[in-house]
Amino acid sequence: MRAAEAVLAREETGSGVQEIDFEAWMAEEQKRIFLLCMRLLRTRDEADSATQDVFVEAYKTLEKSGGQAIQEPAKWLTRVAFNTCYDRLRSKRWLFWQRHSSDASGDSLLRIIPAVGPNQEDAAAAHDIRQRLEKALDRLSVRQRAVFILRHDEDRSIEEIAQIMDLDAGTVKAHMARAIKKLREELRDLYVR
Amino acid sequence: MYDKHWSDEELVALLYGVGSEGDHLDVCDSCARRWEAIRCRYENLRPAGIEVSGEFLAAQRRAIHARLREKRHRFPRVLVPVLVTLLLAAIMIVYRPAPEPPPAKEKISDAQLFDDVFRMVSDPEPSAVEPIRSLFEEQK
Numbered sequence: 001m002r003a004a005e006a007v008l009a010r011e012e013t014g015s016g017v018q019e020i021d022f023e024a025w026m027a028e029e030q031k032r033i034f035l036l037c038m039r040l041l042r043t044r045d046e047a048d049s050a051t052q053d054v055f056v057e058a059y060k061t062l063e064k065s066g067g068q069a070i071q072e073p074a075k076w077l078t079r080v081a082f083n084t085c086y087d088r089l090r091s092k093r094w095l096f097w098q099r100h101s102s103d104a105s106g107d108s109l110l111r112i113i114p115a116v117g118p119n120q121e122d123a124a125a126a127h128d129i130r131q132r133l134e135k136a137l138d139r140l141s142v143r144q145r146a147v148f149i150l151r152h153d154e155d156r157s158i159e160e161i162a163q164i165m166d167l168d169a170g171t172v173k174a175h176m177a178r179a180i181k182k183l184r185e186e187l188r189d190l191y192v193r
Numbered sequence: 194m195y196d197k198h199w200s201d202e203e204l205v206a207l208l209y210g211v212g213s214e215g216d217h218l219d220v221c222d223s224c225a226r227r228w229e230a231i232r233c234r235y236e237n238l239r240p241a242g243i244e245v246s247g248e249f250l251a252a253q254r255r256a257i258h259a260r261l262r263e264k265r266h267r268f269p270r271v272l273v274p275v276l277v278t279l280l281l282a283a284i285m286i287v288y289r290p291a292p293e294p295p296p297a298k299e300k301i302s303d304a305q306l307f308d309d310v311f312r313m314v315s316d317p318e319p320s321a322v323e324p325i326r327s328l329f330e331e332q333k
Binding site: 030031034055056059157158173176177184 | 202205206209210211245250253254256257260261
């Protein structure tokens with residue numbers, strides 16, 4: 001593996017052209033991509049499998065490109081991850097599974113989120129809100145959820161989200177506005193506290 | 194003082210990049226304070242502290258490597274239908290079925306043969322003449 005992967009892409013940087021080692025790049029991006037898949041797919045196993053798909057797909061694309069530079073590799077990888085998850089979410093198998101295990105979603109991500117906060121009370125409150133937020137996210141459409149997660153978790157701008165999801169900025173804003181409206185309704189009791 | 198402060202909804206919309214932009218927050222202390230409070234809560238909600246174990250990530254990388262190795266050693270799928278077609282063609286050439294024999298003529302009984310021969314002999318004109326003859330008949 002090591003010999004074959006060698007150098008698969010070159011990235012333009014301020015100091016010139018930097019060669020990207022696939023192994024190092026994967027190690028750097030892996031956690032972020034896994035968490036994004038986790039947020040979109042809601043189950044650890046699916047996210048694990050999707051993350052593997054993402055990097056296999058990325059490797060294949062880089063291999064085909066013959067070392068050509070990929071513009072903004074992190075954003076490009078996010079786009080591959082989004083498309084991978086989106087295809088899964090739209091598949092019949094996934095919809096069937098979702099219908100038959102509606103109770104399984106929601107808590108899976110929370111199991112790996114440590115309670116962080118300045119004190120125990122705040123930590124508990126933050127955990128409570130996150131838990132509610134996770135469940136509320138289930139009620140959004142796939143696109144609304146993706147838009148919200150890319151903004152909320154990855155801190156992407158509306159323009160970046162539009163590029164990642166291959167939508168125009170106006171559509172992204174519309175999805176975001178609907179997502180916020182739905183979440184506000186779901187979390188109303190927390191919101192007015 | 195301002196007549197109209199921004200609502201929480203407007204501040205949250207701004208937080209997510211879909212709110213109206215303007216200099217209101219720069220000039221309204223009250224809204225600026227609420228904005229900071231909302232931003233603070235937002236930061237607390239962001240999953241920045243999520244930990245995924247190194248073991249899990251290492252196992253995932255091993256699985257990815259295994260899949261890449263498998264892909265490299267796997268026979269190219271595109272060639273499978275081509276090879277199957279070639280194989281079938283070769284089988285058809287080698288084991289070409291023998292041509293079917295012409296259908297056997299119906300056996301005619303002696304009586305029927307005798308009847309046919311008798312009719313041919315007794316008829317003064319061959320049956321092929323009949324359509325031509327009708328051309329020369331006067332129409333009634």
